[in-house]
Amino acid sequence: MERRKRYAVCGVSNRGLNMFIGPLLRTFQEHAELVGLLDVDPRRFEVCARLYPEAASIPVFLGEEAFDRMVAETRPDGIIVAGMDSTHATYILKALAKDLDVISEKPMTSTAADAKRVLEAEKKSKGRVTVTFNVRYTAEARRIKELVLEGRIGRVTSVDLNWSIDTHHGASYFMRWNRMRANSGGLSIHKSTHHLDLVSWLVGQAPLEVFAHGALNYYGDQGPENPKTGDGRRCASCEVKQDCAYHRRWNGRVAGGSVKDDHLGTVKPDYTGYHTDQCIFDSRIDIEDTYTASIRFDGGTLFSYSVNFSSPYEGLRLILHGTKGRIEWTHYHAASRTPFPVAEESTLDLMPLFGSGRERIHVVQGLGSHGGSDPLLQEDLFLGPDPKRAYPIQSNALAGAQAVALGEGIWRSARERRLVTMEELLGC
Numbered sequence: 273m274e275r276r277k278r279y280a281v282c283g284v285s286n287r288g289l290n291m292f293i294g295p296l297l298r299t300f301q302e303h304a305e306l307v308g309l310l311d312v313d314p315r316r317f318e319v320c321a322r323l324y325p326e327a328a329s330i331p332v333f334l335g336e337e338a339f340d341r342m343v344a345e346t347r348p349d350g351i352i353v354a355g356m357d358s359t360h361a362t363y364i365l366k367a368l369a370k371d372l373d374v375i376s377e378k379p380m381t382s383t384a385a386d387a388k389r390v391l392e393a394e395k396k397s398k399g400r401v402t403v404t405f406n407v408r409y410t411a412e413a414r415r416i417k418e419l420v421l422e423g424r425i426g427r428v429t430s431v432d433l434n435w436s437i438d439t440h441h442g443a444s445y446f447m448r449w450n451r452m453r454a455n456s457g458g459l460s461i462h463k464s465t466h467h468l469d470l471v472s473w474l475v476g477q478a479p480l481e482v483f484a485h486g487a488l489n490y491y492g493d494q495g496p497e498n499p500k501t502g503d504g505r506r507c508a509s510c511e512v513k514q515d516c517a518y519h520r521r522w523n524g525r526v527a528g529g530s531v532k533d534d535h536l537g538t539v540k541p542d543y544t545g546y547h548t549d550q551c552i553f554d555s556r557i558d559i560e561d562t563y564t565a566s567i568r569f570d571g572g573t574l575f576s577y578s579v580n581f582s583s584p585y586e587g588l589r590l591i592l593h594g595t596k597g598r599i600e601w602t603h604y605h606a607a608s609r610t611p612f613p614v615a616e617e618s619t620l621d622l623m624p625l626f627g628s629g630r631e632r633i634h635v636v637q638g639l640g641s642h643g644g645s646d647p648l649l650q651e652d653l654f655l656g657p658d659p660k661r662a663y664p665i666q667s668n669a670l671a672g673a674q675a676v677a678l679g680e681g682i683w684r685s686a687r688e689r690r691l692v693t694m695e696e697l698l699g700c
């Protein structure tokens with residue numbers, strides 16, 4: 273029998289429970305072993321044991337300073353980093369210093385300076401970092417990658433990506449730790465790294481420079497739907513929630529009459545001294561909810577990106593223009609969350625520049641979370657990359673760092689009103 277690879281998890285987060293801890297215990301247990309859990313909040317260990325009773329016997333370690341002891345006592349081969357974004361760098365660097373492999377949730381780090389530190393540390397280490405960019409694994413993204421590799425649209429000249437995050441999902445970022453730049457790097461890092469990495473991977477190029485604009489238009493105390501000035505409110509006890517358009521859009525007037533999403537609905541929020549329903553109109557919010565950016569890649573592809581975190585529906589429109597044609601992917605998130613009927617949830621079209629007409633491509637959707645991407649990603653992580661896949665799909669530290677640097681570049685460019693280069697942020 274193959275030796276099971278041993279993993280310790282730093283950050284018993286909602287994502288950590290769903291994406292790593294549960295699958296390690298219940299799906300990949302013959303191939304990998306969960307040997308330790310670390311978090312700063314002891315309640316997270318209780319949540320874990322409640323969800324997965326078999327985890328109750330796994331040693332737990334409290335606080336960053338327990339990392340060395342955890343490694344000494346549990347002898348992991350790899351560290352899974354799944355806590356708040358700003359904590360990732362600490363554990364990645366500690367793990368690399370001990371020659372351990374790392375699986376890091378996106379974003380790899382919350383600043384470009386930390387991303388650079390990780391790249392430097394990885395050079396000196398026997399350990400390797402993998403970043404879990406699950407969007408690469410969606411059925412449409414994989415098919416687009418294949419079409420590009422097959423040369424169906426020739427050399428990719430320009431890309432347009434508009435990502436819309438609806439008033440439920442978008443607002444959720446402004447209720448949680450993500451709303452402070454110190455924790456998440458802002459949404460151009462926390463969320464956009466998914467989108468920025470996707471495009472870099474599809475075109476097979478590294479970003480060189482970015483010019484961007486960004487603004488806080490919907491949330492924060494100046495949000496146009498703010499029913500009342502004043503900080504510190506929470507939805508659970510808010511006296512003006514029936515006057516809050518965001519709350520009314522997604523919740524009934526009785527408890528329990530609400531929709532669920534990826535972030536808030538899977539595991540009941542249970543943390544010490546921290547709530548996931550903080551008011552989206554708090555004046556302390558210091559991140560943006562709207563970005564537009566113009567990016568240039570090292571292979572000459574130009575990339576126009578925009579993202580909005582308060583859209584009536586959730587979805588995206590991705591267009592790749594090439595010297596021989598165009599690929600267009602339009603995706604509406606689950607039909608139940610679109611406020612109006614849509615013909616199809618997701619369409620993928622290939623349009624040659626000359627010759628025959630449009631080809632509609634029907635992709636086989638996978639089962640499981642995030643459009644079937646998470647189970648495929650888990651298989652690659654815990655069984656090894658799928659030998660039947662003809663192209664690399666796992667993201668390494670460099671791709672993780674480039675996405676973080678581009679995300680930070682967007683924010684810096686918007687703030688400083690100038691072109692920002694990846695060279696200045698990453699030194700490469």
Ligand SMILES: NC(=O)c1ccc[n+]([C@@H]2O[C@H](COP(=O)([O-])OP(=O)(O)OC[C@H]3O[C@@H](n4cnc5c(N)ncnc54)[C@H](O)[C@@H]3O)[C@@H](O)[C@H]2O)c1
Binds near residue numbers: 283285312313357535
């Ligand atoms: N790939 C995806 O689709 C996806 C989806 C959601 C979240 N994520 C990522 O997963 C990670 C967790 O996000 P979440 O929303 O599930 O988080 P969460 O709010 O559920 O949990 C955050 C955890 O971090 C812990 N923590 C805080 N400081 C810590 C420290 N210094 N050391 C160790 N743990 C610490 C908290 O106690 C908590 O358990 C984030 O990096 C996020 O970006 C990825």
